Amino acid sequence: MTVTDPTLTPKVELEALDNLFSVRGKRVFIPGGYGAIGEAAAWAFARHGARVAIAGPRLERATGLAGAIRDAGGEAIGLQLDARRVQSIDSTTEEVIGEFGGIDILVNCVGIQHEQGLTEVTEEVFDEIYEVNLKSAMFLAKHVARDQIARGEGGRHVHLLSVRSQLALRGRGYSAYCVTKGGLVMLVKQHAMELAPYNITVNGVAPTFIQSDRIRTHLERDTFRDFILERNPLGRIGEPCDVVGQIMTFGAPAGNYMTGQVVYIDGGVTASQ
Numbered sequence: 001m002t003v004t005d006p007t008l009t010p011k012v013e014l015e016a017l018d019n020l021f022s023v024r025g026k027r028v029f030i031p032g033g034y035g036a037i038g039e040a041a042a043w044a045f046a047r048h049g050a051r052v053a054i055a056g057p058r059l060e061r062a063t064g065l066a067g068a069i070r071d072a073g074g075e076a077i078g079l080q081l082d083a084r085r086v087q088s089i090d091s092t093t094e095e096v097i098g099e100f101g102g103i104d105i106l107v108n109c110v111g112i113q114h115e116q117g118l119t120e121v122t123e124e125v126f127d128e129i130y131e132v133n134l135k136s137a138m139f140l141a142k143h144v145a146r147d148q149i150a151r152g153e154g155g156r157h158v159h160l161l162s163v164r165s166q167l168a169l170r171g172r173g174y175s176a177y178c179v180t181k182g183g184l185v186m187l188v189k190q191h192a193m194e195l196a197p198y199n200i201t202v203n204g205v206a207p208t209f210i211q212s213d214r215i216r217t218h219l220e221r222d223t224f225r226d227f228i229l230e231r232n233p234l235g236r237i238g239e240p241c242d243v244v245g246q247i248m249t250f251g252a253p254a255g256n257y258m259t260g261q262v263v264y265i266d267g268g269v270t271a272s273q
Contacts, residue, residue, distance in 0.1 A: 024049030
């Protein structure tokens, strides 16, 4: 073999470096986009020049957030989505594709939790958590991937998980929640393998407790708040913006070579337990 090039190290492309975190012009679909992390993601992508579709069961919240983003100079639409129903997933995803001409980035922020101890858990609650947290991720990914494969331009899938995909919680009824979040880890890995030939990456972000109305009742209990702070190496409760940076990285050119990964955004909790 004759090597004509004196070095195998590629030249540093300065323009590529300049655009590492650019999402300008990207079409982003955010199911669950008006929750704490979803809303922060919607604002972040829009403020960086992306077109954002926000979807959830409460249409007024989705359209209200989209309107606020448009008032601030961004591009956004709000849509209704019942994540428990595959038909709703398909029709809403198709509506986004029709409005934007395609979906470049899926940011799946759908998720619920109803706490029930193992000896009290009901079939109805378990099925609802499974349908919303895990089954919806499968069919959101399916419909978005079909569009991305057909267009042949690659794409990104980012799923919101939890540290409960790796860590159980003592003294609390988290069986259904932990099982569905753990299942999402393998969904990310398997989808990454199936979609890699089409230049579609699939990754997950897994935060611990994040400041939001959803955990307000927990944080207002001094003993629980102290427990959370004591076990967190960084000594604070995270905020939505702490999570959004990694979501955007997975969606931007900076995430080009990452797929099948789950990044735990938890102040060091999973590194120490």
